[in-house]
Amino acid sequence: MTDAGKIKDKKQRFYDLLVQIPHGKVTTYGRLAKIIHTSPRVIGYWCATNSHFPRVPCHRVVSSDGSIGGYTHPAGIKKKIELLEKEGIATKKGKIVGFQSNFFKIKK
DNA sequence: CGCTTGACACCGT
DNA sequence: AACGGTGCCAAGC
Numbered sequence: 001m002t003d004a005g006k007i008k009d010k011k012q013r014f015y016d017l018l019v020q021i022p023h024g025k026v027t028t029y030g031r032l033a034k035i036i037h038t039s040p041r042v043i044g045y046w047c048a049t050n051s052h053f054p055r056v057p058c059h060r061v062v063s064s065d066g067s068i069g070g071y072t073h074p075a076g077i078k079k080k081i082e083l084l085e086k087e088g089i090a091t092k093k094g095k096i097v098g099f100q101s102n103f104f105k106i107k108k
Numbered sequence: 109c110g111c112t113t114g115a116c117a118c119c120g121t
Numbered sequence: 122a123a124c125g126g127t128g129c130c131a132a133g134c
Contacts, residue, residue: 011112030127039114044129049111051129063127065119070129077129111134118127 010036014046017106021060024088025104026096030064035106048072059083066099 014036021027033040047058051073059080063069068084068091071077081091090097 009112028127029129033127038112039128040126041115041128041130042113045112046129048129058129061129065127069127072129113133114131116128120126121124 010038011046014043015050015056018047018056018058018061020107021057021104024102026060026062026084026089026099026102027104027106028062028064029069031106032061044070060087060104062096062099066096068094068096 014032017032017035018027029040029043032043036043043061047056047061050056051058059071059073061069062084068077068080071080073079077094081094084091084096089099089102096102
């Protein structure tokens, strides 16, 4: 068969998954980790080493409970929060408000 | 040197 | 109090 859907590196798969997230939507590390079948820590690192916008909107990735988690950026984690709000996502005390409503249903 | 993988600690139930 | 899940780091090849 074809390989139109040939599986590339997990990392590449992760980026492909991440870029399919629409504007104003968010996802979680653990969810991605389960889908890609890797460690949730890896998810964050892949983002950290690829904070090149708009290639990878890692700012749309938050922890599983709605926390921002961490963020390696020349601006600071707070910048991520502001960026999130700019997308249309509300945050409170560094936590996403109703983030579950903005949760993007990733296709498995 | 850059990229990838894993275990431990913390929080919630 | 213990277990399960999450987490943007550090070490190894």
